[in-house]
Amino acid sequence: MEQIDNRELLNDRGIKYTNQRNITFNILRQMDLPITAEQAFMKVKEVDSSISLSTIYRILDLFVSKGLVLKSNISDDNKAIFELNRMEHKHHLICVKCKKMTVVDNCPFEAFEKTLEQKTKFQITAHKLEMYGFCPLCQEKGGDI
Amino acid sequence: MEQIDNRELLNDRGIKYTNQRNITFNILRQMDLPITAEQAFMKVKEVDSSISLSTIYRILDLFVSKGLVLKSNISDDNKAIFELNRMEHKHHLICVKCKKMTVVDNCPFEAFEKTLEQKTKFQITAHKLEMYGFCPLCQEKGGDI
């Protein structure tokens, strides 16, 4: 994998540069879907085999605390997933059978949120929308869930 | 707490009646927001102090597998939450500061989902929408998150 140097970008966010942080950031940047800590660990390991899982957790948490990365989790699965915060607004469509995720970039929400803010007096800062169903392949295969 | 007998309801779903299942079901029915297994455990314990946490997990899993209960989790929190499946369509608004949840019963989605099904060829069976922000109280209090 091409190792871009993100020193400046990390520094700007108040993150001290280290090689492993740089690698982790590059991994996240080239992913177009969220990954688990374990998956990040495997990927980073391909570039620096000395990395430990706890360091991955520490790096991911740091990135999250600096707003660089988004942490969430999919329904009924006790693992966190992480993705680069691209400041784009997007959602996911997740197959309940094979768990494949597909990106949905349309979001039909702004209007609804405004109404809701007025109604509830909440100050809404984010929302998360996931749709679940059967992906085309799993529909073909048929059978039970 | 009033202990309604849900024997018939449980039997109809193919769930063998036991006292603890009945209590657990009553707890869930009187909750209007999702609770964790631990919270359910505490609540059931008030009625039957002999209940064990593993039984709570087994009961909740059973209810989920029979479609009686919905299991999910809120962002960035590694615990499952459970709520009665009331067959109503609703969403939650969650305060990022105090984690208070508020129910939102409006859902602006059906139309969008149809379009998306055509575009992606997914067969959408469910969706989950959560909005995050500051509840009125936490806005008043101000300060950092």
Add this chain to the structure above:
DNA sequence: GTAACTGCAAACCTTTTGCAGCTTG
């Protein structure tokens, strides 16, 4: 050189499981 980062192993927390004993129908 110093403050901060990292690897390792152990701890932690939520959830699951094996087994012996107890309930329900």
Add this chain to the structure above:
DNA sequence: CAAGCTGCAAAAGGTTTGCAGTTAC
């Protein structure tokens, strides 16, 4: 009585932490 539910304790994931050694500036 048989099937299957339950308590307990132990195991199993995922995640966090303490500490000694290493790295970045």
